[in-house]
Amino acid sequence: xxxxxxxxxxxxxxxxxxxxxxxxxxxxxxxxxxxxxxxxxxxxxxxxxxxxxxxxxxxxxxxxxxxxxxxxxxxxxxxxxxxxxxxxxxxxxxxxxxxxxxxxxxxxxxxxxxxxxxxxxxxxxxxxxxxxxxxxxxxxxxxxxxxxxxxxxxxxxxxxxxxxxxxxxxxxxxxxxxxxxxxxxxxxxxxxxxxxxxxxxxxxxxxxxxxxxxxxxxxxxxxxxxxxxxxxxxxxxxxxxxxxxxxxxxxxxxxxxxxxxxxxxxxxxxxxxxxxxxxxxxxxxxxxxxxxxxxxxxxxx
Numbered sequence: 001x002x003x004x005x006x007x008x009x010x011x012x013x014x015x016x017x018x019x020x021x022x023x024x025x026x027x028x029x030x031x032x033x034x035x036x037x038x039x040x041x042x043x044x045x046x047x048x049x050x051x052x053x054x055x056x057x058x059x060x061x062x063x064x065x066x067x068x069x070x071x072x073x074x075x076x077x078x079x080x081x082x083x084x085x086x087x088x089x090x091x092x093x094x095x096x097x098x099x100x101x102x103x104x105x106x107x108x109x110x111x112x113x114x115x116x117x118x119x120x121x122x123x124x125x126x127x128x129x130x131x132x133x134x135x136x137x138x139x140x141x142x143x144x145x146x147x148x149x150x151x152x153x154x155x156x157x158x159x160x161x162x163x164x165x166x167x168x169x170x171x172x173x174x175x176x177x178x179x180x181x182x183x184x185x186x187x188x189x190x191x192x193x194x195x196x197x198x199x200x201x202x203x204x205x206x207x208x209x210x211x212x213x214x215x216x217x218x219x220x221x222x223x224x225x226x227x228x229x230x231x232x233x234x235x236x237x238x239x240x241x242x243x244x245x246x247x248x249x250x251x252x253x254x255x256x257x258x259x260x261x262x263x264x265x266x267x268x269x270x271x272x273x274x275x276x277x278x279x280x281x282x283x284x285x286x287x288x289x290x291x292x293x294x295x296x297x298x299x300x301x
Contacts (some may be wrong), residue, residue: 017241038078038270038274039199039270041055041266041267042063042267042270042273042274043267043272044057044058044062044063044267045058045061045062045265045267046266046267047264047265047266048264048266049264050287054166055260062213062270063271063274063275066271066272066275067257071247071255072255072272073250074247075250075251075252075254076252078248078249078251078252079231079252079253080229081164082160082228082231083225083228083231085160085161085164086164086167086171086228087225087228089168090172090175090224091175091220091221091224094175094176094179095213095217097176098175098179099205099209101113101176101180102180103191103201106141113173113176113177113180116173116176116177117173117174117177118173119169119170119171119172119178120170120172120173124233124234124237127170128237128238131166132153135153135162137150137151137154144187145230153238153239153245154243154245155245156245156247156248156249159238159239160248161236162238163234163238163239165247167228167231170234175220178223179216179217179220180215181216182213182216183213186212186213190208191204194207194208216286218288219292220292221287221291222284222287222288225280225284225287226280226284228277229252229280229283230253230280232253232254232257233247235249235250235251235254236254236257247293252272252276253276256269257269259272261297
């Protein structure tokens, strides 16, 4: 029997689907299936070591258990604290700094941008080693500068600010690059006209730069919300798991990891992941409402 694919007309019609088939196969295997399975898993009680046959339907009990668990509330409060303390300053510093680099630096602009962007692409383990040394109680440079032997990562009242600073330092360069990309498409004639009218540098920034980078602000803040609420690497690596400081720095992602791989409760861990997803979606929606459709519509499209 002759194959229909030997027909040149049919071959041309099916060729595009054959070329994109590997992508859909990989997406279905490593993207869609884990997503759907996590939803199904959040409605069951399951220990992975016992196999799929041990799954037991519990409905929404995992969600109720997670919401009423004081550790979940504690981790969520820590996560929101990091989002505010490390996320808000990123944009308060990144936007004016990007404007300064764009308007003042000419020859050294690329070198400065590269220096700020290096932390974003640096390995989390390398960053943890560097800041563990900097915040060391005995030989850390930070303590040598202030002249006091503070155990930055060993105390609850100092560990959270130290980790927040690391997060701020690491992602500041990413936001600078985002804002610089928005500033570079602004017509320089607008600034020249404003300068001829006697506008100061602050007035140019307020009345020209801010309105025109509004779509990028919406985009950058949305990424910050998503990233900070999923914060895991910095507190997990900087603070040892057997330290008594862990409850004070534990984020929701760390709590979810502990439920799944320390307690073996994959069902509740999946429920926590979807609760975190709903929170991220709600805050992203609120951010879109804050900036308005005009501010975020162009970026979203």
